[in-house]
Amino acid sequence: MAGFNDIYFSYTYYYGNGDHYTGYGYGDSSLGYYSGQYKYTDEYGYSNYNETYNNGYYYIDYVYNYGYDQGFGIGESNIYLTNYTDWGYDYDGLGTASFTTTYNVSSYEGYSGLGSEYGYAYNYSYSNSDSYFNNYYSADLVF
Numbered sequence: 528m529a530g531f532n533d534i535y536f537s538y539t540y541y542y543g544n545g546d547h548y549t550g551y552g553y554g555d556s557s558l559g560y561y562s563g564q565y566k567y568t569d570e571y572g573y574s575n576y577n578e579t580y581n582n583g584y585y586y587i588d589y590v591y592n593y594g595y596d597q598g599f600g601i602g603e604s605n606i607y608l609t610n611y612t613d614w615g616y617d618y619d620g621l622g623t624a625s626f627t628t629t630y631n632v633s634s635y636e637g638y639s640g641l642g643s644e645y646g647y648a649y650n651y652s653y654s655n656s657d658s659y660f661n662n663y664y665s666a667d668l669v670f
Contacts, residue, residue, distance in 0.1 A: 531556040533597040536590045543581025545614025546665045554604030558640050562590045569642030577663045585641050606637035611648035613668040627668050
């Protein structure tokens with residue numbers, strides 16, 4: 528089912544402890560995203576409480592409305608991840624984290640708005656044991 532005009536957007540998710548990841552996406556304008564928006568809940572209205580014992584949030588820094596429907600249905604999206612910053616905390620005990628940013632990210636699309644994206648963040652040697660992340664689980668980039 529076709530929706531409204533389609534949009535491009537870029538965003539950052541902040542865990543609340545310094546860790547964060549950035550990405551971009553495409554979707555239907557029915558998602559309600561706009562430039563400068565802070566989003567404290569996912570698309571279902573649940574808080575972004577995460578394993579860092581914080582309520583995380585999304586910051587949508589840019590939205591472009593194409594002005595026509597490219598085929599996304601109401602509430603549909605394709606969301607991608609571009610980088611991950613580890614502030615240096617180790618919440619799951621799998622290693623000693625260190626402060627760094629990596630662009631070695633494997634991104635898996637989120638199809639139903641922000642909160643549905645996930646991926647894997649790797650250190651320079653792809654050897655960290657805690658690489659999975661989403662808006663609940665943070666990655667540890669042990670170097």
